[in-house]
Amino acid sequence: MPGMSATDDLVVSTAHGKVRGLRKGGVAQWRGIPYAEPPLGALRFLPPRPPAPWAGERDATRFGAVAQQPRDPATAFIAGLGEATAIDEDCLFVNVCSPAADGARRPVVVWIHGGAFIMGSSSQPLYNGSSFAAQHDLVVVTLNYRLGLLGMLYLGDLAGEAYRHGNVALLDQIAALRWVRENIAAFGGDPARITVMGESAGAISIGNLLGMPAAAGLFDRAILQSGASGLLPPSRQDATAFATAVLAELGASAADLADVPVERLLAVQARISRARGIGAVTPYVDGASLPRPALEAVRDGAVAGVPLLVGSNRDEWWLFDVLFGEASTGASRAAYLQRFGEDLVRIHAVYRDARAAHPGTRPGPAAGAAPARSPDAEAWVDLIGDAALRVPVIRLAEAQAPHAPIWTYRFDWESPALGGRLGAAHALELPFMWNQLELPVSQLLIGDAAATARPLSAQMHAAWAAFIRGGEPAADGLPAWPRYDAPRRATMIFDRESRVADDPDRALRELWSEIPRSR
Secondary structure (H helix, E strand, O other): OOOOOOOHHHEEEEOOEEEEOEEEOOEEEEEEEEOOOOOOHHHOOOOOOOOOOOOOEEEOOOOOOEOOOOOOHHHHHHHOOOOOOOEOOOOOEEEEEEOOOOOOOEEEEEEEOOOOOOOOOOOOHHHOOHHHHHHHOOEEEEEOOOOHHHHHOOOOOOOOHHHOOOOHHHHHHHHHHHHHHHHHHHHOEEEEEEEEEEEOHHHHHHHHHOOOHHHOOOOOEEEEEOOOOOOOOOEHHHHHHHHHHHHHHHOOOHHHHHHOOHHHHHHHHHHHHHHHOOOOOOOOEOOOOOOOOHHHHHHOOOOOOOOEEEEEEOEOOHHHHHHHOHHHHHHHHHHHHHHHOHHHHHHHHHHHHHHHHOOOOOOOOOOOOOOOOOHHHHHHHHHHHHHHHHHHHHHHHHHHOOOOOEEEEEEOOOOOHHHHOOOOEOOOOHHHHOOOOOOHHHHHHHOOOHHHHHHHHHHHHHHHHHHHHHOOOOOOOOOOOOOOOOOOOEEEEEOOOOEEEEOOOHHHHHHHHHOOOOO
């Protein structure tokens, strides 16, 4: 703006006070802005409340604390936590990355990070929005939300009316989206053009936000990567039974929970995750925050007119099997068998036969690696990934296609890392679509293939930006990308040579019609 100094546009007035940011990589950034009151003490497990206003300028040049989560070395590396990363229950912060706070009305994308609802943060270097801002003139917002038991424990039937709105992690996200609607214009963004985007637990979050009344009208488009609202989500009764088991392990009553040391909560959470699998902490239908399964609401037109870009990776669960071993798959297999019974056994037999019929087309242990996996066990890895991540994405596309434009993809680029054992595993697309191939965590995922991966990264980055800007994904070098609808089910296959396939893995997709769509 005329007469504005180089630093004036780094001071922005929000609804709660002024914040001063920094300029880095050619774009302006504001970090650690509170969007809710710290959920401490008596506010533990309760829905978020608006933050208190502050006087003067708040320093927004450093990231705020990330949500409480495990800090063992392997988890910390995956979650992008450094040795100096602050971890605290006071974690409800947003970060904004913008070309400038100049009054322009740029499209906005709000990122919800993944991490199985138990780890991760918005400050992870992988989620740096500078490339989207600098190359595509977008405003990027990332956010923290409560994780683990602190974000998902349901106490409505155990602690009284004040707790009847569960899924507080999702309510945190809704509070952040309200903050964006109210404040983003001051950062150079357009509150009328907001895309919400997430991967894994972030995509599962969005899949549920689509069915939550409190989220209605807070975003205009959505991108879901490797996840949506789950198959047969837990009911209020399930969530209460889970909370009762947690209290028994803690040796505490619901009234005591505000005072239980967070270390004890994390220890119980870890034991539960080992016993019940990676997806033990997950959204549930409580009848209040989420009145009914989100997919039912979508199918009935709850988000009519909201375009979606959705997809999954071909070999999702191999990431967890390679990094965490049989424990990750075994516990999840037991949980799915308990839920779906003989239907899942029949489906597994077909997956096993499909592997046998096409040897070498899916990942497995590298030569000489231990422990070896039998074809039966490898088929379970494929099946769990589809059950947890791919099939929910397909069902969401089917449900929303009559109500809005849908584009679907599958990421098939096979990583050479770890002897090729990852295949096209979970999270592998993230360095590509964020245009962040050089980071240490990216190197873990893609090995030494950064140079050859750049063309695909540029295409995906541009396609995502095009969807955020105009509601339709397209990029130079990609074939024309048709909308998804039945019976064709056109799907972009991202690979070294990307292509469009109609209804890929149709036989496996059709198997899942045997699994109920609601209770």
